[in-house]
Amino acid sequence: MHRGLFAPRTRRQVLFDVSAEVRAGECLAVIGASGSGKTTLTRIMLGLDTADSGEILYRGSAVERGSAGMRALRAESSIVFQDPYGSLDPRWTVERSVSEPLWLRRKALGYAFDEVAGKTVQALARVGLDLRMFLNRYPCDLSGGQAQRVAIARAIVNEPKVILADEPMSAIDVAARVQILETLQSILAGEGVDGERPALIIVSHDLGVVRHVADRILVLNEGRAIETGPTERVLDAPESDYTRRLIEAASL
Numbered sequence: 046m047h048r049g050l051f052a053p054r055t056r057r058q059v060l061f062d063v064s065a066e067v068r069a070g071e072c073l074a075v076i077g078a079s080g081s082g083k084t085t086l087t088r089i090m091l092g093l094d095t096a097d098s099g100e101i102l103y104r105g106s107a108v109e110r111g112s113a114g115m116r117a118l119r120a121e122s123s124i125v126f127q128d129p130y131g132s133l134d135p136r137w138t139v140e141r142s143v144s145e146p147l148w149l150r151r152k153a154l155g156y157a158f159d160e161v162a163g164k165t166v167q168a169l170a171r172v173g174l175d176l177r178m179f180l181n182r183y184p185c186d187l188s189g190g191q192a193q194r195v196a197i198a199r200a201i202v203n204e205p206k207v208i209l210a211d212e213p214m215s216a217i218d219v220a221a222r223v224q225i226l227e228t229l230q231s232i233l234a235g236e237g238v239d240g241e242r243p244a245l246i247i248v249s250h251d252l253g254v255v256r257h258v259a260d261r262i263l264v265l266n267e268g269r270a271i272e273t274g275p276t277e278r279v280l281d282a283p284e285s286d287y288t289r290r291l292i293e294a295a296s297l
């Protein structure tokens with residue numbers, strides 16, 4: 046997806062010539078110690094931050110300010126954040142939170158009112174939430190796991206082609222993590238726009254989660270790509286000492 050990226054936001058370089066790509070229907074996990082540049086890299090990949098140099102390509106088009114590639118990526122991508130309560134407006138019901146991305150694009154996409162309602166219900170069903178119980182609840186009436194599933198429903202309601210999940214489970218209790226994991230797996234398996242499965246980029250410290258959901262892993266250390274490869278190869282036979290230490294630390 047992009048090549049030779051350098052850091053945004055500060056004068057201190059935080060990424061050094063990192064290349065990464067993710068394909069439709071695939072899950073790429075970005076792992077590395079705290080501060081290694083995972084969030085910075087993935088935000089650049091989604092066009093949310095700008096790199097000082099390098100190139101981002103989305104479906105072959107350059108993602109630059111004001112470009113068609115940037116517009117397409119913005120319209121066709123979404124994010125799931127670590128803190129579900131922080132990403133849901135506490136004054137809004139579940140129905141309003143999940144349907145809002147549809148209302149924002151209703152005219153552009155030509156949705157009728159009942160289509161918005163139908164897609165909202167569909168998104169909630171895809172994350173396994175019982176509509177009758179949840180449509181009219183507020184975030185404060187939800188458990189952490191339920192709130193994260195609502196946030197995921199909101200992220201998938203427009204059938205994005207690229208989803209970034211940045212530590213989607215670290216604020217969720219262990220019991221509810223399985224549900225979130227299953228939700229992410231079903232999103233990857235399900236068909237999105239034009240029958241094409243979405244690409245998922247996940248940032249996670251939890252290598253158990255990574256093993257279950259990711260097809261490939263990119264390991265970052267101090268802004269450098271240490272290694273990249275299929276999930277099982279990287280986790281079971283890491284090439285670098287850094288990755289080996291990361292795996293050992295995760296299993297403590």
Ligand SMILES: Nc1ncnc2c1ncn2[C@@H]1O[C@H](COP(=O)(O)OP(=O)(O)OP(=O)(O)O)[C@@H](O)[C@H]1O
Pocket residue numbers: 054055059077078079080081082083084085086
């Ligand atoms: N807004 C900012 N201003 C200054 N420095 C920043 C900013 N955001 C990130 N950094 C720095 O960039 C580096 C990479 O940060 P980043 O958040 O991408 O790492 P990370 O691997 O996602 O870390 P974590 O796992 O702790 O979330 C860090 O050294 C961080 O201090």
